[in-house]
Amino acid sequence: MNKRGFASDNFSGVLPEVMNALQEANQGHVMAYGGDPYTDSAINKFKHLLGNNIDVYFAFNGTGANVIGLSTLSQSYHSIICPSSAHIQVDECGAPDKFTGCKVIPIDTPDGKLSPKLILPQLHGFGFEHHSQPKIISITQCTELGTIYQPEEIKAICDLAHQHNMYVHMDGARLANAVVSLGVDVKEITANAGVDVLSFGGTKNGMMLGEAVIFFNPELSKEAKYIRKQSMQLCSKMRYIGAQFDAMLSNDLWLKTARHTNKMAKLLETEVAKIPQVKITQKVEANGIWAIIPKDKIENLQNEYFFWIWDENAGEVRWLCSFDTTEEDIHSFVELLQKELAN
The missing domain is CATH 3.40.640.10 (Type I PLP-dependent aspartate aminotransferase-like (Major domain))
Incomplete structure (x- = not known):
């Protein structure tokens, strides 16, 4: 993987x-x-x-x-x-x-x-x-x-x-x-x-x-x-x-890294917020998004871009960004998300 x-x-x-x-x-x-x-x-x-x-x-x-x-x-x-x-x-x-x-x-x-x-x-x-x-x-x-x-x-x-x-x-x-x-x-x-x-x-x-x-x-x-x-x-x-x-702790590397992960999470928030079937459940203030999506779509999405289920009963999932997350990763995942939710 x-x-x-x-x-x-x-x-x-x-x-x-x-x-x-x-x-x-x-x-x-x-x-x-x-x-x-x-x-x-x-x-x-x-x-x-x-x-x-x-x-x-x-x-x-x-x-x-x-x-x-x-x-x-x-x-x-x-x-x-x-x-x-x-x-x-x-x-x-x-x-x-x-x-x-x-x-x-x-x-x-x-x-x-x-x-x-x-x-x-x-x-x-x-x-x-x-x-x-x-x-x-x-x-x-x-x-x-x-x-x-x-x-x-x-x-x-x-x-x-x-x-x-x-x-x-x-x-x-x-x-x-x-x-x-x-x-x-x-x-x-x-x-x-x-x-x-x-x-x-x-x-x-x-x-x-x-x-x-x-x-x-x-x-x-x-x-x-x-x-x-x-x-x-x-x-x-x-x-x-x-x-x-x-x-x-040299040259503020610890902050530069976190700044990037937060930025990627905000980009992901912006893109998934355009999808009606996605409900964001918490303020996006750091490098993670909590959202409710249709339960029957989760497994297929996980097979391509793995993420954890946060609340199985509610269909709530967690998406976290990392220091190496790219804009391409975000857009590719959102494209897959849109495709799955449209079916």
Whole structure:
């Protein structure tokens, strides 16, 4: 299956700049476990981007990054509040529950976004020994439905959390797409908004593997290195993750890549919106489109341009664009879509 489909930005290959960085790092011997110049350079770039007072821990994947961040800020008697569509709730096979021991409390949302109004009913039982203690609010930027929190929305959630001696975790697997969509400095939706720990995505934005866990207050991350090791996320040859991030954070590559994927999604939105049988269900704010199409047409379309079904009962599908999606891919897919829906 070599044709570029619209299933996931995980289906794409590796950015040429990242592959070149891996080749360059693949020379000679360097210290293991992060004591290498590539990791050091990448961490310095993160500090330039997000502030000098941060702690950075590299992990293999997004689930591992989320587990490290959540485990470091919690005890097993705590609870974690998240949207019912959150990756930590739906797509991580219970890893956050297992490794943190926490009760995960999902909240239904119409657009994947939490708000103080939705969160407040869960903020009770503080100090009551029979009740799991609310400790972390986890949000995703961009959300699992492709929507984006505005800076003031994130700040409102962080203010609410901190008023109750709680923390805010952000799953930023597609953070780059949110930054370019909003046109803001990344600090405006992370550090300056009050986020405590961030999973900074790399894989979905063109890396081979690797995510970064960012703590905005080093006082909170004193145990993180032990938790990373116990979580089996400490990479011995860390230079290969460090070199990738070093390339991504050079010359704003991470933003250029996301800007392209967002642009392709907007083009796809424009074209499919012309087709009466297609109903777009969410705002197209990043690199994905959620749409309802006739159920009996899905399989034929998937055979040509693979994509995932989001809600089988409703006939809702998800189309995601990647760094290597082209305008030709969009137009060819839309042509096929028009042909199938006309029959």
